[in-house]
Amino acid sequence: MSFENEWREWHRAREGYAGAEYGPAALESTNWLITEPAAVEGVPGLWALTGDGAIRGSELGASGAVVTLRGAETIRFGRRELRVFDRRGDLALRVFNPRRPQRERFSAIDAYPPREGWRIAAVFEPAQGEIITITAVDGRQHESEIAGRLRFELDGIPRSLVVTRNGQGALSAVFADGTNGIETYRFRFLTVEEPAPDGRAWIDFNRAYLPPCAFSDQYLCPQPPDENRYTSSIRAGERAVVLGG
Template sequence: MTFVALPDAFDSSTDTFTSDWAAWHEARERGTSSPFGLASLVATHWLTGASEELDGVFGTWHAGLDGIIGEGRELEGLTVLQGGRPVRVISGNTVTLTSGQDIEWGDRRLRYFERDGALALRILDPEAPTRARLRGIDVFEPDPQWVIEGSFSPAAPDSRMEITAIDGHVSDDTPAGTLALAFPDGLETLTVVRERGALHAVFADGTSGTETYRFRFIDMPSPDADGSVVVDFNRSYLPPCVFSDFYVCPLPPAGNRLSRAIRAGEKNVLLDS
């Protein structure tokens, strides 16, 4: 697998802003292209309470009260990982997978996945065609003008918002609030949620579907005491569903389709023809 070299504008000797961004970009490419990175997902099998055989997987699998239950003689001796670390070796022909767990299956992994209470077994394969074709991530050159000051307004405690996923699934979520973004030529707003102790948004803009993928993600720090938040659109990044068709990414919620073109951050994947 080969990757496109960063242009001279990304030389880490230029300045701290550029070198920090280049380190982030390189980490993104490593993470998405690693043997069990985003591009290695080859299946997401949604489960019911009834045991069933799944394409490309040994044994039978079903959703149980305590997690994903697998049965098959091939399970004997396989290792269960928690957060990537070995926690036990399977003894017998039955296993229950819970949140954050994988099974090492030769060069592949079987992974627990949950959405709104529904459970799925995912298969990650380093030999996935999507990983084999991946050359890198196309990006805009970093530019400090896309570091925007924002003002956070918290949502009411009982606020809810509807989220539609790329596969059509509709779920209910709790917004953290809204951000008023002070672009030089006017304000824009984003609805944000809390993830891993910070703020996160799914957004589209004037480049979406043409210069960039149809939508992107952006993470930002929690607001200061006065509600101020710095949003660096140079670190806008592609959703997992760009790297494999088996992800179920959320689409931008109502109001998160910005009128302007955000020519910053990741554009799309670079693939071998």
């Protein structure tokens, strides 16, 4: 398959994921709970933390049924789906609604045409125990160990891209560039191919993709570290969510 066709397959898969019935555009609310039961908008019953890493719903219907959610467990009430969100030990109840207007109006993901010139050669330099501070969109910070840096050139200027390991073990980055807020969303995510044993690597900015918070402001995405903020414009990858009338 050609470079362009591979990209188009990737792009189609991204749009399918983004617009799925219970995909990122369906996130209606993120509800931080305490041990005292409280109502959650659009969902029956009362919800609270159990104190042992789970969320419990009570007074569910006339029978007063009780349910407990933990880990990857989900439950549906009508079309809404409830999931547990674990933020480093702090639990929230997330509500996904396929009828959320932004999901129903989701049409496409606008993206730049693929260009092989945006697949840039780099050298990977692993880091040993280096910690940086990551700030989420709501201002909360946490410390994260980085996997290393990718050294490359952008517009003839030496640059570096700080990468971490995601939950699947792949190298990933959050970056910002000169197109943000004008042509693209405020920042973007990028997964990087595993470098060769000698450190040779590629950064394919054609695969830059929108973070979940571009589809719903109920996500708490990490923002780019200072080192991954570029003044140059990277006109590659996904640009913005397209909503229909």
